[in-house]
Amino acid sequence: MRHGDKINNLGRTKAHRDALLSNLASQLIVHKRIVTTLAKAKALRTYVEPLVTKTKKNASQTEIMHQHRVVFSYLQDKEAVKELFTVVGPKIASRPGGYTRIIKLGIRPGDNAEKALIELVDFNEVYGKTAVKADEPAKRTRRSRGAGKKAEAATAATAAPAISEAEVVEETKTEAPSSTEEKAAE
16 A cells, blocks of 8 residues: 555655756746656646745745745756746746646557646647736636626627528529529520
8 A cells, every 4th residue: 555655756765856947947037938748747846836835935034045945945946946047937926836737648649648838827828828917816706707708798789780591692693593504595
């Protein structure tokens, strides 16, 4: 049984696993998205999200430097730490969590391993949502937003004139004469 065994060891020793996750996290921060196996992506999410949260603390200069040192102890990469605190941190300042997204990509032909793309959410332009400015507080609501859209659709449907099938048939007759009418005209 595996009672209380919540960590995925990824078939590695502790030192090897820490080195792997450190390298993956550094590359994710620098490149904003990486492709890896699904198991590694899920393990990386739990590793990197607390590090991203450490960039959001608005505190004194000594606490900020302490957070830099703590993150560096995990990543061991100066460029990644600098990127995290200067580029990523300000962009995710208003997001209350969930900084990464995992997208499944199918299987790898060689060993049938599930591949996945893990990316930082605010750096994906494909989905079209830009990050909210750091000045604005995050909007938190549990209300459904569908009621307003349903009301707009109902008013648009009643405002549009309905066309009957008879009108459609008459329009098609006037547009193109049938083949028997063409033969009679010749």
